Amino acid sequence: MDEDERPEPPLDGDEAATLLGFLEFQRATLAWKCAGLDAGGLNATVGASAMTLGGLLKHLAYVEDDWFVHCLLGEDRPAPWAGVDWAADRDWEWHSAAADDPSELRRLWQSSVDRARRITADVLHERGLGAAAARPLADGRRPALRWILCHMIEEYARHNGHADLLRESVDGATGE
Structure with missing residues (x-):
């Protein structure tokens, strides 16, 4: 764990441990940026953007379910996503x-x-990082679990940059 109680990715792990380590670090970073804030803090915006920390939490909840439940397993999206008129x-x-x-x-x-x-643990155990998603993308391709994990790391890293700016605007808190 680092000084902010985020799990450090392994320096010498295998491929799965390294990917999961970086994803967990990014997830912990978002949790840290949103910790202790009330509705006002979670609804704060920066500049012309309508993006909020609360919106980031809900968006990333959707992204987690969309990639792992809907795409990887091929199952229907769970509530609250199932009832949304997208x-x-x-x-x-x-x-x-x-x-x-x-x-x-x-x-x-x-x-x-x-x-x-x-x-992720179940699919890794049963089929490994190369396990293809049950549900294809719009173009017919089926991403592997390895690709989904890399995409999730990218998704969190990009949005954690937004979270840095949003959190600093709320109470001045800064950090990696």
Whole structure:
């Protein structure tokens, strides 16, 4: 663990341990950036952007479920995603987060992360990093678990940069 209680990725791990180590570090960074904030803090914006930390939590909860449950396993998206009219609002998770209780946003994100961890462990054990997703992408290709993990690291790293700016605007907290 580093000084902010985030798990350090292994320096000499195998491929799976390294990928999972970096994903867990990025997940812990988002949790750290959102920790201790009330609804006002989670709904703060920076500049012209409408992005909020609460929106990030809900978006990343959706992304976890979309890639691991929907794509990798091929199952229907769990609640609350299953009941959303995505045609009416493609960015529903971002827009609806402002009305959600902060503890509910954190719970939703943590539940999605926990579910993704269980799925990843099971698929790794049964089929390895090369396991193809059950549900193909729009172009017919099926990403491997390895690709999904790399994509999730990228997704968190990009949004954690946003989280840095948003958190600093709320209370001045800075850090990696």
